[in-house]
Amino acid sequence: MKFNLATLRGLIAGDQYAARVVPPSGFTAQLTLFASGAMAFLAVFALALSLASGRLAQRWGDELAGTATIRIVAPQDQRAEQTAAALNVLETTPGVASARALTDAEQQALLAPWFGSDLPLDTLPVPRLIEIFTTGQSFDATGLRLRLAAEVPGAVLDDHGRWRAPLVAAAQRLRFLGWLAAGLILAAVASMVTLAANAALAANAQVVAVLRLVGATDSYIAQAFVRRFTWRALVGSTVGVALGIAAVWVLPAGSDAPSFLTGIGFEGVGWLVPLALPLVCALVALAATAVAADRALKELS
Amino acid sequence: MLCGLVRKVIFATRPVCYSIESRMMLRHNRRVGAGARVIELENVAYSYGGGELLSDISVKLAPGSFHFLTGPSGAGKTTLLKLCYGALLPSAGYIRLFQTDVRSLERDDIAQLRRRIGVVHQNVQFLDHLSVTDNVALPLTVSGRHNGAAGSDLPELMNWVGLTNRADAFPPELSGGERQRVALARAVIMSPDIVLADEPTGNIDWEMSQRLLTLLVELNRMGKTVLIATHDLGLIRAAKAQVQARVLRISNRRVQLAGADL
Numbered sequence: 346m347k348f349n350l351a352t353l354r355g356l357i358a359g360d361q362y363a364a365r366v367v368p369p370s371g372f373t374a375q376l377t378l379f380a381s382g383a384m385a386f387l388a389v390f391a392l393a394l395s396l397a398s399g400r401l402a403q404r405w406g407d408e409l410a411g412t413a414t415i416r417i418v419a420p421q422d423q424r425a426e427q428t429a430a431a432l433n434v435l436e437t438t439p440g441v442a443s444a445r446a447l448t449d450a451e452q453q454a455l456l457a458p459w460f461g462s463d464l465p466l467d468t469l470p471v472p473r474l475i476e477i478f479t480t481g482q483s484f485d486a487t488g489l490r491l492r493l494a495a496e497v498p499g500a501v502l503d504d505h506g507r508w509r510a511p512l513v514a515a516a517q518r519l520r521f522l523g524w525l526a527a528g529l530i531l532a533a534v535a536s537m538v539t540l541a542a543n544a545a546l547a548a549n550a551q552v553v554a555v556l557r558l559v560g561a562t563d564s565y566i567a568q569a570f571v572r573r574f575t576w577r578a579l580v581g582s583t584v585g586v587a588l589g590i591a592a593v594w595v596l597p598a599g600s601d602a603p604s605f606l607t608g609i610g611f612e613g614v615g616w617l618v619p620l621a622l623p624l625v626c627a628l629v630a631l632a633a634t635a636v637a638a639d640r641a642l643k644e645l646s
Numbered sequence: 647m648l649c650g651l652v653r654k655v656i657f658a659t660r661p662v663c664y665s666i667e668s669r670m671m672l673r674h675n676r677r678v679g680a681g682a683r684v685i686e687l688e689n690v691a692y693s694y695g696g697g698e699l700l701s702d703i704s705v706k707l708a709p710g711s712f713h714f715l716t717g718p719s720g721a722g723k724t725t726l727l728k729l730c731y732g733a734l735l736p737s738a739g740y741i742r743l744f745q746t747d748v749r750s751l752e753r754d755d756i757a758q759l760r761r762r763i764g765v766v767h768q769n770v771q772f773l774d775h776l777s778v779t780d781n782v783a784l785p786l787t788v789s790g791r792h793n794g795a796a797g798s799d800l801p802e803l804m805n806w807v808g809l810t811n812r813a814d815a816f817p818p819e820l821s822g823g824e825r826q827r828v829a830l831a832r833a834v835i836m837s838p839d840i841v842l843a844d845e846p847t848g849n850i851d852w853e854m855s856q857r858l859l860t861l862l863v864e865l866n867r868m869g870k871t872v873l874i875a876t877h878d879l880g881l882i883r884a885a886k887a888q889v890q891a892r893v894l895r896i897s898n899r900r901v902q903l904a905g906a907d908l
Contacts, residue, residue: 366787368775555771557733559832560761561788562754646753 366556367569370545374577380537381581382588385626388530389589389619390609395523396618397609402516409509413486415444415475419499428473431497435477438492440484447474472501534582534626535633538574542634545570546641553645567638571631578630583623590619682745684709684840684871685730690739692725699725701899703739707873709839712866712889714882715875716904717896723875724768726896727844730873731763732756744839761789764833766826768844768875772817779804779813782831789836800835807831807861823854830861840871847881855881863888 415435419427428446435444447455449466452474456464486504493500546553556566593610611619685707692700700722707713715723728734729741732748741748743759751759772781779800780787804810807827812820820828826846833841843862847855859881866872866889876882885891893904 365776365780366773366784368773551771552773555773555784556788557757557760558765558767558771559785559788560757560836562757564754565757565788 364569364572366561367545367549367552367573370548370573373541373545374573377538377541377574377577378581378584381534381578381626381630382585384530384534384537385582385585385622386589386592388527388622389586389593391523391526391530392618392622393523393593393609393611395520395527396611396615398516398520398523400612401608402513402520405509405516406513409505409512411479413477413479413484413502413504415477415493416501416503417473417475417497417499418501419472421470423499424473427497427499428475431475431493431500434489434492434496435475438484438489440480442478442480444475444477447476531625531629534578535629538578538630538633539637542570542574542637543641545574546638546645550645553642563639563642567635567642570638571634574634575627575631579623579627582626586619586622590616593619682709683707683742684744685873686740686742686745687729687736688740688742690729690736690741692722692729692734693737694725698737698899700729700896703901705894705901707840707871709871710866710869711871712863712885712891713873714885714891714893715873715896715901716877716879716882716893719877721896722899723877723896724844726901727765727842727873727875731760731765731840731842761785761836762839764830764836764838764841766829766833766841766843766846768848772825772828774817776816777813778809778815778817778820778828781817782828782835784832785836803831803835808857822849823851823858826850826854826858827861830858834865834870838870840873841865843872843874843876845876845878846874847876847878852880856884859885859888 415431417424417427417431432444432446435441452471453462453464453466455474456466456471486502486506490502493502553566590611596609683706685705687703687705690700690703691698703726715726717723725734729736730743732741732743732751735741735749744762746759748756748759773784776784782803783800801810801813804813807830809824809827809831812824812828817825817828826849830841830843830846833843841862846858846862850858855878862872862874863885874881874885882891882893894901895904
């Protein structure tokens with residue numbers, strides 16, 4: 346099948362007479378519609394998962410990259426003194442935007458999920474935590490660690506890199522898997538349409554013979570089938586995407602905290618991605634049917 | 647346009663019609679070229695399944711000629727006809743349709759060329775989901791010429807083949823004779839230069855055969871080249887009484903001009 350402007354115009358606008366030369370295929374048409382719709386519905390979720398994973402990876406990366414923590418592990422009587430020394434060091438450290446020691450109440454709140462809210466912090470050797478907000482790339486964790494070792498022996502710097510990296514990597518891998526799933530779903534659409542088109546062409550071998558007898562070109566015959574399957578895929582996937590978006594829309598939003606379970610969905614321009622799915626499905630169906638028709642018509646020669 | 651000619655043929659008692667018909671014949675002859683062969687087979691052979699079905703066939707059909715192709719069943723009449731409209735390609739030799747070697751053409755180019763050849767097939771094939779009118783208009787549809795103007799000539803063509811009252815019927819509802827006449831209407835709607843008919847009277851009674859033959863003779867008088875494959879000698883004799891027809895006989899995989907006994 347040759348693709349040119351006339352072919353494209355024929356596919357979009359159609360021809361009321363040409364559209365009728367291929368007999369209506371009833372059940373096959375319904376199956377194609379259903380399969381396209383179901384695949385598009387699944388693709389919406391795959392894309393939602395992928396985009397949400399991407400956002401989560403970005404958010405985790407940004408948040409963790411902009412903060413660091415110092416633990417002051419010192420005897421009770423030296424803790425306040427070393428905390429002050431550490432804060433002094435941080436004031437003169439390039440790349441540190443601000444730093445502050447957590448209050449007892451804040452530390453108690455952090456430990457509450459594990460030990461309860463009535464933990465007597467003053468009687469336990471709980472290290473004092475200093476929260477650091479960095480300005481970005483100019484922050485030198487290694488240099489700070491060396492200064493702290495020299496001036497505040499009880500200070501341990503944690504720049505979050507140890508556990509940030511695997512989390513971000515996991516989120517990025519999940520994002521990749523989401524895109525891969527969407528790609529596989531489109532490949533499944535192509536396979537399904539190819540099978541349906543082959544079946545339709547085989548079932549209509551006599552129609553093809555008649556059309557050839559009266560002077561129909563193979564491009565014309567192929568176009569009749571391609572147009573039909575492309576429209577079915579477009580209509581089916583549009584319905585599937587609409588239902589998928591509605592399902593994503595009604596998912597519980599959860600809190601502001603980023604989470605895989607409550608963060609699945611689309612934001613901003615991300616909404617354009619599922620909206621493009623019907624067009625992509627139609628293009629996949631068009632290509633698959635064109636290839637299948639070309640091959641089948643050669644075999645029917 | 648053939649439909650215009652058909653109108654003239656139907657109302658041939660009007661003297662003015664002959665002059666219009668003559669002009670149309672002249673236009674037809676100019677289109678195919680004076681002295682040119684519309685179909686030319688040169689040393690053609692066709693093999694199928696390891697065996698040679700046709701061998702060293704050389705046939706030339708001039709514009710406006712009327713030929714019969716006869717021979718026993720299985721001799722290769724249908725195969726030769728298919729070679730003549732590009733449905734099959736020869737194993738050896740050359741086939742020229744309108745002076746174009748078919749082997750030099752792409753499939754779509756052959757399809758374009760086939761629009762100048764009307765075919766009435768032995769096993770008449772229709773699209774059963776379309777009405778008789780839509781089936782007759784199918785060549786116009788596939789060539790993108792099915793519009794209001796062309797469509798308005800359809801009733802006249804249906805009248806010519808005597809099927810006006812069956813225009814909205816569907817092919818499975820037709821008798822053998824009606825199907826052959828629908829096939830003929832479909833074959834000529836594009837005003838082809840050549841009409842090929844494969845056993846057109848095979849499944850119909852004598853009266854209907856004569857009616858169909860009359861239509862084919864009318865087409866020939868309009869300047870169309872007609873080639874009919876048949877084993878019906880009665881049909882050939884009846885035709886020779888109306889038109890100057892040559893008879894080609896397939897025998898032992900070769901084609902020869904039949905004697906005067908036919």
